[in-house]
Amino acid sequence: PAAHAANWIAIQGTEPADAKPVKLFGFIQGTYEQSFGDPVTGLTSSNLAPHNGHQAIFNTFGGDESTSTFNIRRARLGVRGALEDTKINYFLMAEFGNNAITRVDSVALTDASVTFNYLPGARLRAGRFKMPTMDEALEGNPFAADFINFSAIAAQLVQENRVQAGATPAENAFIGGNSAFRDVGVQVFDWFRQGQMEYTYALAVSNGTPSIGTDDNDDKDVTGRLQASYVFQGPLYGAHRQELSAFVWRGEGKRDYQSDSYRRLRQGVGIHYNRAPWRVRGEYVHAAGMIDAGINPAFQGGTPNVAPTGKAKGWYVQTSYTLTPNWELNLRYDTLNRQYDNAAQERVFKTWTVGGQYLFNPKARLMVNYEFRDLEAPQGNADARRIADAMADRMLAQAVVTF
Amino acid sequence: PAAHAANWIAIQGTEPADAKPVKLFGFIQGTYEQSFGDPVTGLTSSNLAPHNGHQAIFNTFGGDESTSTFNIRRARLGVRGALEDTKINYFLMAEFGNNAITRVDSVALTDASVTFNYLPGARLRAGRFKMPTMDEALEGNPFAADFINFSAIAAQLVQENRVQAGATPAENAFIGGNSAFRDVGVQVFDWFRQGQMEYTYALAVSNGTPSIGTDDNDDKDVTGRLQASYVFQGPLYGAHRQELSAFVWRGEGKRDYQSDSYRRLRQGVGIHYNRAPWRVRGEYVHAAGMIDAGINPAFQGGTPNVAPTGKAKGWYVQTSYTLTPNWELNLRYDTLNRQYDNAAQERVFKTWTVGGQYLFNPKARLMVNYEFRDLEAPQGNADARRIADAMADRMLAQAVVTF
């Protein structure tokens, strides 16, 4: 892609010295997706047997078990800029595309923040913005993401999907949209250079409510990240900085669910190495509390479940190779062990993603991904293992234009 | 209006050579509408008799049978542009006004597409955009439409309103917003000049889901259009091209409804002639399957109905005369024979629309329309005929500004 291995905390929270007061920007991601699953058979429990002959939900894209779809994965419009002296900058963006952010409302604000760059060593950002967590969350997706789908740890552990508990699990429902890695609050952050080394910190206090909205309890989330980079080459706001970086992050808060309040902890470490023509990145994430426990039953019409005291962990490693200025090859392995503390509910996701990208120019590219997907319920019952076995491979193609 | 009789496939799917990378644009249509109906009387069937003394829904604009209303008919904001060499262009637009598109969500994406102009004779457009159907659908409404309301064939046959079947018809409900003639998919298209002749083709494969969203089945829609124009005068992207054009189009797909899947076919032919000071256009549309069967009962509180295997056909002819650079006169006759295959349900719509427009400048105009409306249920029962008889004339005034 056109950007990678940048200091995302700096790039997204501030503006370069030559920033304009008002810059309109945005991007479009038009996607085609196809899965290759077969209907599930052999289910024997009374509540699952009616689903024999149907596709599992993770192989489908819509109500009647479609296994192929065109989609406007993302369509975003934003304005960002800096006031006169770049001491103050702002960032406003909304999602008009079709994804988990716009699950409930067809258009949703993603970002609305103001940064005050007055205090030495302590820039202050207020509003809604990406919390300082994993690299995969922080990178500018349209510019920098090498894969069309997020890794399982990013999608299932770090993104948040709030669920309203019903009288029975079948009445559970999502509350609003996906967090998109964002929250409403304040963040103090800055970075420091020492020769080729660059040290960055960010500490945020936030509502802990994934959708836009006021806080529903008085326990605020606290999220922090530390990052050290050895910069081989390239300026701070450059799109092609070459570097070796390591980082660690941790976010903790409380969530009300049913009639109780539960701790939600997410933490991780990672490293990335970017020196042309290679890029390599790996991240590990550990999660405790408020674990997305999937759609149950795992067929169209199922409802979302939460393991309020569950645990999960996972990691990914990805590498990209620049063949020519226009062609890149991408390979990722990612795995997630969900509810490893609960034998019956434990699920292990393992995905190899092979991809290629054609860069028309710095603002447009075409991506193709093939995902070899595997899901296991190592200690689940026979039905659980049959459903897990059904997880099929998936092919995606995506056109991306940024403006 | 400021534009007419253009090559809309080309104008909307590509950008001229001098296009900027980011162009903000949009328009506002502020409307006043008044209908002149009398309450329905004489209904005798047990389910309709309670509606005696009430206005039929097609004479009203809101909950308490209002017969007059101000409205923000359309308020759209978009960004379009071309990357460096115009080999790639994009188009993003959202609706913020109040119409059938925003029936469920108050703001909705209408367009998000990217066009790749690399292959000779085969430009590729991907995303959400207008399907290649009738001229009335393709023309840029704020710039080019001569009438405030769509013809019946455009509104009822070509636009799509997806309905969720309830346990009883009274529980039917719309799913999302009106398609606005658009769908999510890919289109290959191009045009070719030979002397004064211009030939254009477009072939699209798309989800067949009117709202933004993933496909709900694996049957994709296929829609194509062929067009031949004799251009008297004016460049491709010109606003005032003079031409004689003929075109034919056809779109087919499947829709899930109740527990089955039904074919939805729409096809049409048309011709337009534009040579100052006259413009004349006529179109014929035939439809089979998934016919909008109106609101039933046809009073406030009724629910939408679908004839999944029904048929319909209709046409319109319109003419416009430019009196002075500021004044235009407009006349249209349009008719729709809905469910002509079902005696009891057949409805025939006939409307004469007389209009005048004042063009303040190329970007602002004031339109006034008077619609002489007639609805017949030729083989319907007495109650159906009484309700149909109630269809009243309507007056509309609209201020339009584009930017």
Added chain:
Amino acid sequence: PAAHAANWIAIQGTEPADAKPVKLFGFIQGTYEQSFGDPVTGLTSSNLAPHNGHQAIFNTFGGDESTSTFNIRRARLGVRGALEDTKINYFLMAEFGNNAITRVDSVALTDASVTFNYLPGARLRAGRFKMPTMDEALEGNPFAADFINFSAIAAQLVQENRVQAGATPAENAFIGGNSAFRDVGVQVFDWFRQGQMEYTYALAVSNGTPSIGTDDNDDKDVTGRLQASYVFQGPLYGAHRQELSAFVWRGEGKRDYQSDSYRRLRQGVGIHYNRAPWRVRGEYVHAAGMIDAGINPAFQGGTPNVAPTGKAKGWYVQTSYTLTPNWELNLRYDTLNRQYDNAAQERVFKTWTVGGQYLFNPKARLMVNYEFRDLEAPQGNADARRIADAMADRMLAQAVVTF
């Protein structure tokens, strides 16, 4: 703030001579709010006793009785401009933040209007825009408002929150979002200078439907305002006009509620004086019909109530003092006597607000407000008085950036 005491009717409805055809603008208000309430105790009636030990709703910000929250109070994006000769101008704006406007839909159009400046003494504005009511409603909030929250008379009497009556009051629900002082219709207006004096009038006819949408009845609202200003200094479109102004306004319409139609009357008078370093403003509002009667029971989970024939009145006085070009101090007293015509339901709100603002530059400021709040139910029963007694003080901080 950066602007105050301007001719808002002129500034918002027209454009200056040097206006561009398309100007992108907007603002972000990121807020932190904290209330200092104690749970209510001592309730004795059978329906209220279960709420003992809970915070009253006016001390909370979310579902689980949060008493502190970060929030994106407002995040708006708009486009405004004038066509070639400024004879026609337009204004389009949408709300992406989290407040009562976006209660139902997460994004909502606030303004979409076109002004025709052709007739001498009678400019015509059509679309959705602020009705000509009180100064606090008309002033551009991000530029000009000296306080973070509206006064009680603005929030409860002049803003409109439409309520759908349920079968029982517990099933009442809001219909769409808050009016944000706006409506859809047409307005004739203009202003006239005579030496230092300036006279302004505005007369609007509108739907009387707070959300975007068509009118639900045929009774249109009529709203008018007269204003006389003695301008010490500063041009019409200036941000820092110094003046002494007095104004009177009145708006009346009908609203359908339950099975009847009720008159909704709002009227007021006001005066403001602006001469550096002082600004003083006072307004009085009287209301009859369709009075917001609060959330009942006044705890999380309560539903909105309306007094369809109720009456209310109130006023505020506020003053601001410019200490330095960067610092301002603000003080306001505001009071509302709600349902003064109904002994049991009468509620008296009294709030002192002390505030300070730091202006980084004309486009960015930081505001801090402390509200000493008092609520009385002078003739209410013991439970009503206990709940009223619970109203606690509140602290707010807000970062504002306009662009």
